[in-house]
Amino acid sequence: MNIENLQQLTQFQIDEQAHIIVDKEICKTCDHRACVQSCPANCYTFDEETKLLSVVYETCLECGTCYIICDKGALDWSYPRGGYGVCFRLT
Amino acid sequence: MAKYFDVIIVGAGPAGSLAALKLARAGLNVCLVERGQYPGAKNMFGGLLHNTPVLNEMLPDFWERAPLERHVYKKVLAFMTPESAVSLTFENENFEQPPYNGHTVFRPAFDSWLAAEAVREGALLLCDCTAEDIIKKDGRVAGVTVKGREGTLRGNIVIAADGVLSFMAEKAGLRKDFKAKNMGVGIKLLLGLPEATINERFHLVRDEGADISFVGTTGGMGGGGFLYTNRESISVGMVVHLDSLKASGKAPYEVLDELLQHPQVRKLVKGAVPLEYSAHLIPEGGFTAMPQVYTDGMMVAGDAAGLCYTNGINLEGINLSMTSGVLAAETAIKALEVGDYSARTLSLYKKKLDESFIIKDMKTFKNAAGMMHLERLSRTYPQVLAGILEKLYRVEGMPRSKLLRLARKEALKEVGLKNLIADGIKIGRALL
Ligand SMILES: Cc1cc2nc3c(=O)[nH]c(=O)nc-3n(C[C@H](O)[C@H](O)[C@H](O)COP(=O)(O)OP(=O)(O)OC[C@H]3O[C@@H](n4cnc5c(N)ncnc54)[C@H](O)[C@@H]3O)c2cc1C
Ligand code: SF4
Ligand code: SF4
Numbered sequence: 279m280n281i282e283n284l285q286q287l288t289q290f291q292i293d294e295q296a297h298i299i300v301d302k303e304i305c306k307t308c309d310h311r312a313c314v315q316s317c318p319a320n321c322y323t324f325d326e327e328t329k330l331l332s333v334v335y336e337t338c339l340e341c342g343t344c345y346i347i348c349d350k351g352a353l354d355w356s357y358p359r360g361g362y363g364v365c366f367r368l369t
Numbered sequence: 370m371a372k373y374f375d376v377i378i379v380g381a382g383p384a385g386s387l388a389a390l391k392l393a394r395a396g397l398n399v400c401l402v403e404r405g406q407y408p409g410a411k412n413m414f415g416g417l418l419h420n421t422p423v424l425n426e427m428l429p430d431f432w433e434r435a436p437l438e439r440h441v442y443k444k445v446l447a448f449m450t451p452e453s454a455v456s457l458t459f460e461n462e463n464f465e466q467p468p469y470n471g472h473t474v475f476r477p478a479f480d481s482w483l484a485a486e487a488v489r490e491g492a493l494l495l496c497d498c499t500a501e502d503i504i505k506k507d508g509r510v511a512g513v514t515v516k517g518r519e520g521t522l523r524g525n526i527v528i529a530a531d532g533v534l535s536f537m538a539e540k541a542g543l544r545k546d547f548k549a550k551n552m553g554v555g556i557k558l559l560l561g562l563p564e565a566t567i568n569e570r571f572h573l574v575r576d577e578g579a580d581i582s583f584v585g586t587t588g589g590m591g592g593g594g595f596l597y598t599n600r601e602s603i604s605v606g607m608v609v610h611l612d613s614l615k616a617s618g619k620a621p622y623e624v625l626d627e628l629l630q631h632p633q634v635r636k637l638v639k640g641a642v643p644l645e646y647s648a649h650l651i652p653e654g655g656f657t658a659m660p661q662v663y664t665d666g667m668m669v670a671g672d673a674a675g676l677c678y679t680n681g682i683n684l685e686g687i688n689l690s691m692t693s694g695v696l697a698a699e700t701a702i703k704a705l706e707v708g709d710y711s712a713r714t715l716s717l718y719k720k721k722l723d724e725s726f727i728i729k730d731m732k733t734f735k736n737a738a739g740m741m742h743l744e745r746l747s748r749t750y751p752q753v754l755a756g757i758l759e760k761l762y763r764v765e766g767m768p769r770s771k772l773l774r775l776a777r778k779e780a781l782k783e784v785g786l787k788n789l790i791a792d793g794i795k796i797g798r799a800l801l
Contacts, residue, residue, distance in 0.1 A: 281622050284558070284646040291406065312615040317798045318622060320650035340411060341648040343532050343554045346547050349617050357536070360404045360517020361497030366477050369413045369561050369604075369647045 285337050295360035296335045297355070298344070304352035305331035314343040315351075333340045339364050374400045374493075374524035376701050377513060379500045381408035381484045383396060383687050384671025385530030389400045389487035389494075389496075389695035390427060393394035394574025395702050399492045402515060404685060408481030412532075413557060413647040414687065416473040416597035416604045417441060417580060420689040425468055428486065430595050438599035440469040440577030443571070446682070447633075448751035449585040449594075454633040455754045456581075457719040467579075471514055473578050473597045473604070480609060503527065503540045508543055509665035509710065525710050526701045527667045530694055533650045535673035543617040543669060544660030550742065553592060553691060556621050557606030558629070560641035564601050570637055582682070583607075584752030586631065588624040590617050591742045593681075596637070602644060603637070605629060607682075610636075610742060621648075650688070651675045653736035657733040662722065664714040668697040676727055680737040680799065681746070689727050696721040740799035743792060745784060753783045 290335055298321075305311070306329045314322045314331075319339045324331050331352075344353040357363070376392050376688035378385045381403035392399040402707075405411045411498065416438075424431060432440075442464050464470045487496050499516045504512035506521065529537035538544045562570075571579045583594030592609035607625055609702035628634055652658070652675045659675040662668060669692030670676070678685060700718040704710050722728050740746070756779045761772070770778065780789055 279494045279697055281620075283643070284622060287643055287646045289592065304732060310615070315620050316554075316611075316614050318554065320622070334704075339646075339648040342552075342650045343614075343648070345534070346549055346552050346611055346650070356501075357404055357499050360499040360515065361406050362517070363411075364647075365406055366413055366645065366646045366647055367479075368475055368477065368602075369456050369557065 285319060288339070289365045289367055290332050290336060291362050291365055292336050295357050295359065297358040297363065298329055298335045300332050300333055301352045301354075302330055304350050306348055308352065312339060312347045318343065327328050354368040372400070374398050374520060374522065376400075376526045376528060377402065377522050378528045378530055379513060380529070380531040380673070381494060382412055382480060382481060382530060382532055382671060382690065384673070384690035384694035386480065386483040386487050386694075387424065387427065387691045388528055388530060388670060388698040389484070389492040390490055391695050391698035393492040394485055397702070397705065398714060400524070401487060401492050402498045402500050402513065402522065403484070403494065403495045404517065405498045407477065407481050407496055408484040408494070409477035412476040412480055413555070413649045415478060415555065415557065415595045415606060415684065416599070417471045418474045418479065419685060419688040423639050423692050427695070430470065432472070436474065436482050438475065438575075439501060439576050440464065440475040441471045441473065441580050441581040442573065442577040443583040447581055447583050448631070448754050450633060450752050450755045452632065453680045453755040453759065453762065455751070455758055457751035467655060475599070500537060503537060503667070510667040513537070525666070528694070528697050529667060529669045529673050529702055530671050530690075531673050533652050533672040535669065537667075538669045538673055540786050541596065541664055541667050543662070543664055548654070548658075549615060551652065551658040551738070552611045553608045553651045553653040554611060554614065554621065554648060555606055555627055555651055556646075557604055557607040558625065558646050559602055559644040560638055561602045561644045562641045566640075567598050567601070567603065567772050568768060573598065583628065586628045587747050588617060588619050588627060589744060589748045590619070590624070591744050591747060592616055593747065596634070605634070605638065610653065612728050613742070613744065619775065641658055653679065653738055654742070656728070656735040658738070659731075663712060663718050665712045665715075666710050668680070668700060668715055668718045670694045671699045676731070677731050678731055678734050678737065679741060679783050680734045681741060685730070688709045692725060692727055693722060694763040696725065734799065735800040736795070740795050743795060745788065745792060749783050753779050756783070758795050
C-alpha cells in the first residue's frame with residue numbers, strides 16, 4: 279500500500295479556507311523538518327531548491343501530529359470549520 | 370443562533386454523549402456541540418469498547434441495540450521480529466456472555482448511536498459546529514463561540530469533552546503546552562474480508578472476536594501494533610510515541626506497511642480489500658501529564674483531561690472517558706441544584722474522579738508511560754524471545770544448552786547485564 283492509494287480511501291469535505299498555515303520563513307531554517315516524515319497523510323513537502331515548505335491541507339486527517347511535533351512555532355493549526363475536513367465513514 | 374442552556378457540552382464523543390444523556394435524563398436543558406458532520410466523523414480508535422459499568426447501568430440493553438461488531442473472546446500478545454512471531458493466546462469462556470468484556474465497534478456508527486440516545490432523552494445535538502473559543506462572564510466560563518454554523522452558545526456550565534487536543538481546556542488556561550513524549554499517534558487501515566474467512570483464519574465462531582497486540586513491529590520506535598476483528602473487516606494499525614517518531618525519521622505509513630508485509634500478518638490479511646485509512650492522537654502521558662480538570666464554570670472530561678492509559682497489555686480510554694463524562698454530569702446536576710457554578714462547587718468532580726477506578730488505575734500505572742518508552746521493549750526483547758525459541762526448536766545435530774542458560778546467554782548477548790537490570794526495575798515498577 280502506498281500513501282497515495284491510502285488517501286483515496288478516505289473521504290473529505292474540502293473547505294476553501296485552509297486550517298493549517300505555515301510560516302515558510304521559519305521552515306527555511308528548521309533543523310529537522312520532522313513534519314515532512316511524520317505526517318501520516320504525507321501532507322508536507324519540502325522543496326530543496328526553493329527551500330520552501332508546502333502543505334496540502336485538503337487531505338489532512340486532522341490527527342494533530344504536526345501541531346505537536348513542530349517545536350519552532352511555524353504552524354498556525356486549528357480544526358477546520360464545523361462540517362469540513364476529514365469525514366470517517368467506517369472506521 | 371444565540372441560546373441559553375443549563376449545560377453546554379463540547380464534543381459528541383463517548384464522554385460528551387454519555388454526559389449529555391445523564392443530564393437530559395435529569396430534565397436539564399443541554400446542548401451537545403460537535404464539529405463533525407455527524408458524531409464519530411472525526412473519531413477513530415483501535416477498536417475495543419471495554420466493558421463499562423456506567424454504560425451498562427444507563428443503557429442496560431445496550432449490547433442488544435448498539436451497533437457492535439464482535440465481542441472479544443480471544444486476546445493475543447505477539448512478540449515479533451522480522452522473520453518470526455512468539456505469541457501468547459488467552460481464550461476465556463467467561464468472555465462469552467453478558468456483561469461481555471468488550472466489543473469491537475466502529476466510531477462513526479457507535480458515536481452516532483450514543484449521541485442519538487442522548488437526543489432521544491431531550492439533548493440538543495448541533496453538528497457542523499466547531500467550538501472556537503470560550504466566553505467568560507464575571508471571570509467564569511459561560512459559553513462558547515462556534516464556527517461552521519456561526520454563533521454563540523451561552524450557559525451555566527461548559528463540559529469540555531473535546532478530545533485529546535482539547536482547545537477548550539487550553540483557552541480556559543487549564544493545560545500547558547503538549548510535549549511530544551506524552552502523545553502517541555495511531556494510524557489504522559480498515560481491511561474488508563468475508564465473515565467466514567475471518568472466522569476461519571482466526572478460529573472464531575459467530576460473534577466471537579480476536580484482539581491481537583503486536584510488540585516489535587514499530588520499526589524500532591516505542592509503541593505497538595494492533596489487529597482487531599470486526600464482523601466483515603479487520604482493523605490493523607499501530608500507535609507510536611511522537612518523540613520516537615520524530616527521532617526515527619520514518620514515515621508512519623511505511624512502518625504500517627512493514628507490519629502488513631510481515632510473513633505472519635500477511636497470511637491473516639491475504640486478499641483483504643482496503644476500505645479506509647485514518648489517524649488520531651492518543652494521550653499517553655498518563656497520570657502525571659493530566660491537566661487541571663475544572664475551573665469556574667467548566668469541567669474537562671475524557672481524553673481532553675488526559676484520561677487514557679496503557680500498561681502495555683491493555684489500552685483503556687473509551688471506558689474512562691464515558692465514566693468521567695457521567696461524573697462531570699453528576700457534578701453539574703448538583704451545581705445546578707444549588708445554583709453555584711464556581712470552581713469550589715465543581716471541585717466535587719475532581720473528588721469523584723479521585724474516588725473512581727479512573728484515577729486509581731491511572732495512578733497504579735503512572736510509571737507505565739515511562740516503561741513504554743523503553744525502545745528495547747519493542748525492539749530487542751522480541752528478538753531475545755524469538756532467539757531463545759528458535760534455539761529450543763531447531764534440530765540440527767548440535768549439543769544443546771539447558772533453558773535457563775540459553776535464556777541468559779541470549780539476553781546478555783542482545784541487551785547486556787546493566788541494561789537488563791535497569792529494564793527489569795523499570796518494568797517491575799510499572800506493572801508489578
Ligand atoms: C489508535 C487508537 C486506538 C485506540 N484504541 C482504544 C481501544 O481499543 N480501547 C479504548 O478504550 N480506547 C482506545 N483508544 C482511546 C479512545 O479512543 C479515547 O480514549 C476515546 O475516544 C476518548 O473519548 P472522548 O469522548 O474523550 O474523546 P473523542 O472520542 O476524541 O471525542 C471528542 C469529540 O469532540 C469533537 N470535538 C473536538 N473539538 C471540538 C470543537 N472544538 N468543537 C466541537 N467539537 C469538537 C470531536 O469531533 C469528537 O467527536 C484509542 C485511541 C487511538 C487514537
Ligand atoms: S512546520 Fe515546523 S517542523 Fe515543519 S519544517 Fe516548519 S518549522 Fe520545521
Ligand atoms: S494534522 Fe496530521 S494529517 Fe494533518 S497535516 Fe498534521 S500530521 Fe498530517
